[in-house]
Amino acid sequence: MAAKHEELGLSAEQLLEMYQYMLSARMTDERMTLLQRSGKINFTVSCQGQEAAQVGAAFAMDTAIDWLAPYYRDIGLVLRFGHTLTDLMYSVFAREEDPNSGGRQLPGHFGGKKYRTITGSSPVGTQLPHAVGFALAAKMRGEQSVVLTTLGEGATNQGDFHEGCNFAGVHKLPVIFFCENNQYAISVSLKMQLGCENVADRGVAYGFPGVIADGMDVLDVYRVCKEAVTRARAGEGPTLIEAKTYRLKPHTSDDDDMRYRTKEEVEEAKKRDPILVFRTYLAEHGILTPFLEESIKKQIEIGLDEATAAAEQAAFAPPESAERFVYAEQ
Amino acid sequence: MAAKHEELGLSAEQLLEMYQYMLSARMTDERMTLLQRSGKINFTVSCQGQEAAQVGAAFAMDTAIDWLAPYYRDIGLVLRFGHTLTDLMYSVFAREEDPNSGGRQLPGHFGGKKYRTITGSSPVGTQLPHAVGFALAAKMRGEQSVVLTTLGEGATNQGDFHEGCNFAGVHKLPVIFFCENNQYAISVSLKMQLGCENVADRGVAYGFPGVIADGMDVLDVYRVCKEAVTRARAGEGPTLIEAKTYRLKPHTSDDDDMRYRTKEEVEEAKKRDPILVFRTYLAEHGILTPFLEESIKKQIEIGLDEATAAAEQAAFAPPESAERFVYAEQ
Amino acid sequence: MAIRTYIQAITDALDVEMALDDSVFILGEDVGKRGGVFSATAGLIEKYGEERVLDTPLSESAIVGVAIGASMAGLKPVAEIQFADFIFPAYNQIVSEAARIRYRSNNDWNCPVTIRAPYGGGVHGALYHSQSVEALFYHVPGLKIVTPSTPYEAKGLLIAAIRDPDPVLFLEHKKCYRLVKGEVPDDDYTLPIGKANVKREGDDITVFTYGLMTHYCLEAADVLAKDGISVHLVDLVSIRPMDQQAIVEAAERTGKVLIVHEDNKFGGVGAEISAIIAEECLFSLDAPIRRLCGPEIPAMPFSPPLEKYYLLSASKIAESMRELARY
């Protein structure tokens, strides 16, 4: 029997690249947490636990022609679409060079035309209709682009989720609604959020498939997303994907998750930490050696050091620039 | 084999009562259309084609303890919940005695505490969360009430449909979402409205049953609604019901439906006119004779004449009263 | 130049711009086969096809949200909200998204969307088909809001709105649709967003207004002229940006200011006009700044006498003008 990745047509190099992205996301998050704790930056949103979901989805896309409308946890996704570690550091330090917003938005509010990443806001779910608009434009212009948009399971209860999905369903648009179900919307657990059991159950309401992926297994996410991309490019319309994950850290650096869940529950979840799961797979298939692992880590460390230093030294935008870009400038 | 209505535990008297309500709704609508054409009133919204859906649902409810949050076509429903023909005429004549609004709202915007009918507005779908709020209140107070709320299939694409249904699903509230799918949202046909095939397909997205009823068959609607009421009273939560109907008339007196559908299509639909279907059933079971039919019609005619006369003679609210009831008066 | 109604001018603008620019498309409820409930888009689906005249599901937030997305992708969507009263489900998309996309992305993205919405009363539309919504949006930086009162302005400004690189809320008083006629050039032309128009020159009192009320004010000014009172009438046309300079000049010209709008007074557009004057040229005033507006009630009732009670008219306005002139 062929190994899972061989069935998916993924080479060892590609797997290592995936692992590198996952680890980069994780380590970036860890670094930001340290920076926040030491008072150097104000705020972080964690991606920990969701790296497989994000990287698996990212690798299914063609970053040269596809579009991304991400949500605030998507470090793994935006890295693959082009954000550099330095970009991410500019953002948490609120520096002028932050490509998302020039330091205007909170960290996690990704965007950047050059990265084919659509500017996002805080009110959850609003990005879905935008993604659908991009997909409509692609269809109208006969382009091959597919749009990937992501959100949390809590956000699937917003009206915009419903309206966006339905619009896409009616017009069979090339868009993928990718839900990272991490079991919590801040403190509110899945069963208090959703009337139904799975987010994927909602696809049928819009006439397209709703598919569950094991969000802790990057290869499973990749598989499911790849199928959705194929459908979309073939003109068969949208797919709703639910990647079942778990948020390993508090909601943001402002949150205290011990008010609403137990240490034990979190520890239990860590047994399926997506990085661990993938590392084990890679080791079992002789793709990752301890030595290689160390060198990848080292590389990322260096990258993070450089990025942090660059961002720390970089300037804020000038105060009066706050008045700019409300409207087009002549 | 027992007749359908016997299986449902309905007596011949009850059937006749149902028929009477259906016919009242139809004839009221016809009368209003005449009044509008002759310039006596400004505006009408037709219920024609949807009388079986409305009356079937109404008869499943206990009007002494249940609540109704209707939509603008529901003449058949509100009649059963207590609106009199005169009330309806007050409304189309915009008279002070209109129980819905004292002549402030357009016809079809039903409401009335004494009729356990919750005040409604024009923006579609907003009544759903309200209905859910009533159901929540009933549950919190341990009451037996069930809330029936209705809407068109077009309105199921509003965010409030989604948010209202989900809230009810999470808390397993005693509410019935009753969709009168008349195939059109003004000019937009079902397949341009809904990504999915049936409105009922949407129930699963909220963790409760989505059931289709033959909306042209009052007994089928009654059956499906009765089951939903039983579930709700037993604490088993909401049901989404889709009654498949057809709008036999233009959207409102302002509409010209020949711009977007054909006479042939309408004629074809009329073969299953719900009044015709039920009349045939009643005749086949020896419950309705031509003589009885005539006498029921006559009765309604008289009622409508009286109601029209009363409303025509009734006064408008005084102009300055427009300033009243923005807030509670001391 | 042909004589066109206000609504024909709207259709003309859409037609001209769709013919000139492939990236322009229309989306909304009943805009296709039905041609719009007011016929603003009549004939366009036949001419430009279903892809460019899109009948959408009944969901305003998606209509605006999808338009925003398509506009970021480089198209020029014109979204129709069937009645301005139904724009509120899309409020989040307009205020949190459209108005902030350029700002929040530090000029990386922009959102050239046009949102058309018929508003205003006097058509027996009752509480939810008669509302004025301008005051609920005009506080929002990042949005532009225009509401022309003549066919000529309607066409030129709608084309300008479509070409504008930022989101424009284009408000059409539905009572103007068939009531107001005027000369309209056949070809494409634009008028500047943000400019007020003096609709009548005068020396005794200055009146600021916009939309349908412009016509009522003109009528009232005619009446007053017979009594030798001359009215300087400014039609704002654009609510945001507001033509501050034109306001100050016109206020200084007569020293007596009346602001007229159909919408209710408290927190309405008139409040800002008044505040601009009180800030910029208070000592040029010879009378308190008056506002003549709809009453403080949630909306316009259906019942004809109540609707009439709500509405301003040329005679109510004339009375108010006369009072101010006498001051």
Place this chain on the structure above:
Amino acid sequence: MAIRTYIQAITDALDVEMALDDSVFILGEDVGKRGGVFSATAGLIEKYGEERVLDTPLSESAIVGVAIGASMAGLKPVAEIQFADFIFPAYNQIVSEAARIRYRSNNDWNCPVTIRAPYGGGVHGALYHSQSVEALFYHVPGLKIVTPSTPYEAKGLLIAAIRDPDPVLFLEHKKCYRLVKGEVPDDDYTLPIGKANVKREGDDITVFTYGLMTHYCLEAADVLAKDGISVHLVDLVSIRPMDQQAIVEAAERTGKVLIVHEDNKFGGVGAEISAIIAEECLFSLDAPIRRLCGPEIPAMPFSPPLEKYYLLSASKIAESMRELARY
């Protein structure tokens, strides 16, 4: 009387009222187990149970819509919107529904719902966790809007809001939460909605403000007092209904008016205050009416120097006061 922070006063009000009245309940995102992201509802689920402190799905329109329904059914819901910035998905329910239920039903139904929302900036909240939203609602007849600035007022007004038979939007400046402390009675008491409070008497200039800015204005007034300039300071407290009489009296008292708010100026609450004065007591004025407000940008940036640029401070206010006094 105990010394309480602003946020404790909010919790106290909820606690007192829930204990007194079984029909009062809370609903919102994270209000239960988490006790609210600002801890406004901390401890209440333990005391009153899950049924009366309801953790809802992430859907603001349903939170408000369900609250409206429950209130029509006779309960007294207190809905929490986690940040005022996220109230817009519920805009339609608030404006089209809550505000119109009494009016449209001709007094048959009413809607005694309270909607709490933390607003305002200066907490590194960036574009979408810093906004002021009062001006986007205050034009709406049928709504009441309050925004107390002290713990004492917060408690008394929140209880009044809950008991009010009409919908009240209760806006809490989130920077006041822990910053502002004061004496608060233990038991239940109410303060009247619609009344402004004179926070300092003075004779040289009159300042109108509300919310957090009240404290900055007091600080500024202290500074000016040292230079012999005396400031008459009015805290509006209630935005709708607005205390027109108090405004006119205070404006007439000094003849020099400064209006201060954190929110941007154009079409903001200050516009109406100014318009009221320009309409009611123009000739008592010795100076143009000034407004000192946030800049015309969509919201407050995250970057600290940009945020600081946006924000007013006691010193910016003092400067503006001084200028006016010198006029």
